[in-house]
């Protein structure tokens with residue numbers, strides 16, 4: 501996967517812009533609020549995601565969190581856009597719980613349902629992992645996924661993540677406790693493997 505990593509210099513700090521063959525992973529800005537709300541209020545997206553918002557106003561907390569983790573060096577979340585529509589966010593991916601001393605972090609991701617099953621997140625996460633392991637010198641990337649969410653755990657397995665075990669009933673959801681599948685990927689495993697190639701079928705019309 502050939503991804504180009506460009507650093508955009510700003511007065512405060514450089515935010516890394518990542519270019520993949522079809523997408524831009526760029527900083528999430530105030531004008532993305534509507535699209536973030538659209539994603540994070542869609543039950544198909546949030547069913548296994550853990551966070552959802554009921555109003556545009558409440559969704560501002562998510563944008564504030566993106567900014568906070570970036571400013572405090574505890575994470576980076578990117579807005580995913582098609583290269584031909586760089587203003588139009590179609591999803592997000594990123595890392596949080598970034599432990600700078602231990603060189604580990606946790607990955608998360610979502611995109612709009614009309615883009616599912618087209619290889620979008622495979623292409624974007626490949627580029628993000630490349631960036632994290634090479635430029636951020638991460639040693640270990642972790643991801644926690646619900647067993648009922650095969651789209652997510654098959655995606656990360658395809659990227660080389662290994663299942664470490666099941667955290668039994670570790671999360672409370674509605675009125676029940678749910679298991680989480682705990683996955684990790686180490687930098688040397690990422691470097692030594694043949695990277696999967698995403699095949700983008702076609703894009704839906706803009707929404």
Ligand SMILES: CC(C)(COP(=O)(O)OP(=O)(O)OC[C@H]1O[C@@H](n2cnc3c(N)ncnc32)[C@H](O)[C@@H]1OP(=O)(O)O)[C@@H](O)C(=O)NCCC(=O)NCCS
Nearest residue numbers: 545549609610611616617618619620621622651652654655
């Ligand atoms: C998980 C999610 C990001 C996957 O994105 P995507 O762009 O559709 O995934 P891709 O098309 O790149 O698929 C890559 C691989 O993942 C696996 N995969 C993706 N969707 C799948 C599905 N519905 N069922 C089974 N496997 C699936 C496949 O192995 C696929 O490779 P293949 O098509 O060659 O078999 C998307 O479904 C989503 O946004 N879900 C809601 C949010 C969410 O659950 N986030 C994670 C919370 S932990």
